[in-house]
Amino acid sequence: MPDSVVELLQELIRIPSVNPDGDPGTEYTCEANLAAWLTPWLAEMGYAVTLDEILPDRPNLIARAPGPNNRPRILLGPHLDTVGVGGMSIDPFGGELRDGRIWGRGASDTKGPMAAMLWGLYENRDILESLPVAVDFVGFMAEESSQWGSKEFAKNYAADYEFALVGEPTSLDLVHVTKGALWLTLVTEGIAAHSSQPERGENAILKLTRSLDRLDRELRPSLEQFTHPVLGSPTLNVGVISGGTRANIIPDHAQAQIDIRTVPTLVADQTALGFVQKFVGTHDLPISLTNPVENPPMETPVEHPWMQRLLSIHPSSTAVGAPWFSDAAHLSAVGLPSICVGPGSIDQAHTKDEFISKTDLEAGADWFTALLRALE
Numbered sequence: 001m002p003d004s005v006v007e008l009l010q011e012l013i014r015i016p017s018v019n020p021d022g023d024p025g026t027e028y029t030c031e032a033n034l035a036a037w038l039t040p041w042l043a044e045m046g047y048a049v050t051l052d053e054i055l056p057d058r059p060n061l062i063a064r065a066p067g068p069n070n071r072p073r074i075l076l077g078p079h080l081d082t083v084g085v086g087g088m089s090i091d092p093f094g095g096e097l098r099d100g101r102i103w104g105r106g107a108s109d110t111k112g113p114m115a116a117m118l119w120g121l122y123e124n125r126d127i128l129e130s131l132p133v134a135v136d137f138v139g140f141m142a143e144e145s146s147q148w149g150s151k152e153f154a155k156n157y158a159a160d161y162e163f164a165l166v167g168e169p170t171s172l173d174l175v176h177v178t179k180g181a182l183w184l185t186l187v188t189e190g191i192a193a194h195s196s197q198p199e200r201g202e203n204a205i206l207k208l209t210r211s212l213d214r215l216d217r218e219l220r221p222s223l224e225q226f227t228h229p230v231l232g233s234p235t236l237n238v239g240v241i242s243g244g245t246r247a248n249i250i251p252d253h254a255q256a257q258i259d260i261r262t263v264p265t266l267v268a269d270q271t272a273l274g275f276v277q278k279f280v281g282t283h284d285l286p287i288s289l290t291n292p293v294e295n296p297p298m299e300t301p302v303e304h305p306w307m308q309r310l311l312s313i314h315p316s317s318t319a320v321g322a323p324w325f326s327d328a329a330h331l332s333a334v335g336l337p338s339i340c341v342g343p344g345s346i347d348q349a350h351t352k353d354e355f356i357s358k359t360d361l362e363a364g365a366d367w368f369t370a371l372l373r374a375l376e
Contacts, residue, residue, distance in 0.1 A: 025086025078167025079143030113342025120368025201250030
């Protein structure tokens with residue numbers, strides 16, 4: 001057993017759990033090894049641990065608190081995976097303690113918050129069984145792409161809980177509203193021809209860029225009409241564009257990937273995808289919409305009893321919003337009120353020299369320790 005929350009975080013960093021999607025930058029991927037290491041650690045405290053394998057070597061870890069099953073239940077839920085490690089300027093799995101910081105992939109996002117949650121449970125291990133509220137621990141797989149873990153958990157288990165605290169680096173503020181996101185690929189088709197005779201072809205790149213210009217000039221202002229008092233307005237970004245094969249060939253194919261960040265008012269009565277589809281159809285744009293992935297925004301009222309309880313226990317924490325999305329949104333979408341909270345700053349997440357300060361990590365451990373003790 002680690003002797004401190006710092007040593008615990010170092011152990012977590014040294015167990016690679018890189019999300020294999022995209023470009024992980026290492027052969028050491030998937031969440032299975034981390035889940036296997038956590039299992040006996042939680043079992044020592046009396047937790048009944050289940051590894052719910054969503055994909056091969058990629059489980060959700062579900063740990064049910066010791067004690068009666070007829071109590072109200074809440075969960076502490078960080079994600080097990082990290083982003084890739086390509087291009088990092090430090091040892092991603094070193095977990096080095098230097099200059100008052102713990103360094104490595106996941107130190108901030110989100111093994112630091114995970115360690116703080118686990119240490120809070122450990123410090124309260126003698127009262128977990130007798131608390132009037134059962135405090136479960138859930139480690140989600142695949143948060144960094146697609147969120148299959150939280151989606152599957154939400155479908156099968158969310159009804160068991162009355163509140164969820166999802167681990168993310170929020171500087172110990174309570175993130176109760178977040179933007180959603182629509183990722184979408186736009187495709188145009190043309191007719192290939194020799195570039196000396198462009199009239200014999202149909203340029204797919206020009207069709208795409210002209211359509212993107214319409215989206216920027218007309219769809220963006222339409223999105224911005226949907227405002228939110230905390231989150232502001234939706235945003236639109238063209239992140240990737242590709243097409244063509246040679247300068248002397250009229251391109252017959254082009255595509256772009258866009259990212260639209262949504263707010264609750266936009267998707268109250270429609271999907272963001274439906275909004276874009278209607279715009280494309282109304283303006284007869286020559287594009288196909290493919291590979292849509294839509295993640296919902298999240299909004300848990302400050303007035304919710306658990307929000308008020310948390311703010312009472314920790315008056316230095318503030319209810320805030322965030323432009324990013326997380327596993328909490330999928331839990332909230334099925335009716336489980338959720339927030340994001342944890343030590344560390346989102347500014348260090350995904351960086352080439354990711355770290356969390358020792359002071360912030362220890363403050364996070366104290367925060368969760370005090371939370372559990374206040375539930376007695």
